[in-house]
Amino acid sequence: MNLQLHSETHDLSGKVKITGSKSESNRLLILQALQPLLTIDNISNSDDTVVLKDALKSQESIIDIHHAGTAMRFLTAYYAVQPGKTVHLTGSGRMRQRPISPLVDALRTLGAKIEYEENEGFPPLKIEGQKISKQEVQIDAHISSQYISALMLVGSSFPNGLKIHLNGKVTSLPYLKMTAQILKKVGVETIFEDTYIQVQSSRIEAKNIAVESDWSSASYFYSLAALSASAEIELSTYHKSSLQGDSSLVSIYKQLGVNTTFKDNSILLIKKETTTLNELRLDLNSSPDLAQTIVVTCFGLGIACHITGLHTLKIKETDRLLALENELTKLGATISVTNDSLSLAPSSQIHKNIAIKTYEDHRMAMAFAPLALKVPIVIKNAEVVSKSFPDFWRNLEDFKIYHKILP
Structure with a gap:
């Protein structure tokens, strides 16, 4: 199933209940x-x-x-x-x-x-x-x-x-x-x-x-918030004291313009102004599953990033470093990868209606989907999201990011 995504708004507001980690x-x-x-x-x-x-x-x-x-x-x-x-x-x-x-x-x-x-x-x-x-x-x-x-x-x-x-x-x-x-x-x-x-x-x-809700799944909504003009997104069920390393999203995305407020049993993501950051530098040795989402967010914002600690991405569902290099290059990015790092140059434009290959990897599909806030984009084999987040495409519709099934 190939989906063409497009957005009807750049101002996001809504609530999402995310499945357990x-x-x-x-x-x-x-x-x-x-x-x-x-x-x-x-x-x-x-x-x-x-x-x-x-x-x-x-x-x-x-x-x-x-x-x-x-x-x-x-x-x-x-x-x-x-x-x-x-x-x-x-x-x-x-x-x-x-x-x-x-x-x-x-x-x-x-x-x-x-x-x-x-x-x-x-x-x-x-x-x-x-x-x-x-x-x-x-x-x-x-x-x-x-x-x-x-x-x-x-x-x-x-x-x-x-x-x-x-x-x-x-x-x-x-x-x-x-x-x-x-x-x-x-x-x-x-x-x-x-x-x-x-x-x-x-x-x-x-x-x-x-079980606390999955922080990796929350990352895609952090990306949506960062790429929006403004956002107020509530996600449940999350706690300030989390067992999950991917809760580092809170500090990482603060640099990208998204603030997190912890409520009794949920988090509120708020984006009001554009980040002034020129380059994001991270060591993701402790949370490598966030890499795809963060790199795509940086590309969508037009800022540079350099990420290390990514050696395990070579043996995931696909070689995620190579997959990122291939698909971001199609969109107009200048990117280079090694066995354990990735460097992305700032970009001023994003090519429209590019078909993103997902390589049987759920995170490739979900990491690239937020770019629909910037340009229409096609996600190939979109059903792969069921590996970790079966409700993902329905949740995007709640934020007026719609999809059309392509023949």
Whole structure:
């Protein structure tokens, strides 16, 4: 489905209720599978979370998680510690190109029995669940924090808990802190000191956890506000003390002219005047999922940006750095990328009715959509947003950003 977007206003006002955080929901689902007394409210309705939830309930021997990278990592660890259960864990073509060996190597060290069914180091996997008795492991920390989070989550069910030694600089540190805080919230004691994590063995008591709304999803409305002439947008359900690293949006977008007011259970985004910033410089090592949205916002505002800490974007749903370079260049941008950084020169014009390729990546579709406030734009394969934000296109219509389905 290809959508042509256009805006009928440059002054935005409205309210949006955003689904629960995908990151929080997925962690809690694994803990719930390990400790069934746990109940969850405001769970994400994203494809990734639905896929994970269905997989955990499935009695089939073949589990296909499609494009859901978090599900691949978390389920690899989960199935590895289910004695007597054998599964074949697979996914999309792109998923079979995304590395899994750091996690598999760590799990094998603990006694897991995992085989690569096609290419060494990549899914699909054959996993024969084992009872894990070892309690100490090392893992590279610079590739993906999800490998470490997966170990932390299942480690809570080990008889003696789990000690994790991290090698190298930690990537996406807020996501590891989120995992540790969620474990503590459900009653699992966790120690996290620099390159050492200890997860205590614990039996979770009956407990109900409410999931905060997703800050990554909020980023697209921050972009809309920044690109508008004026805006007053209320988003729920958000809290000033958030577990999510992407809440750094508040300080980042303040530089781009958007102020955030925290209310009892929501945030209010207000844009009144144009930013006077000439260049935005950021290190997004702790929140790389914001990169696409921020870069597109800067392009739409005609300001330069230089962003580092982006090495994990090469192994996401697509090579996000290359995808950004390709699509922004089509729109008239001057942009250059390396393996871990991106530089955008200021632009004075945006080409109209350019068809943006989304590369089966939900964030490409949603990051580019706010440019409809500046020029008509086409988003190809727009249905990909269901991976994390199924209501996205309907929510845009509430702000008079309309779409037409193209043949």
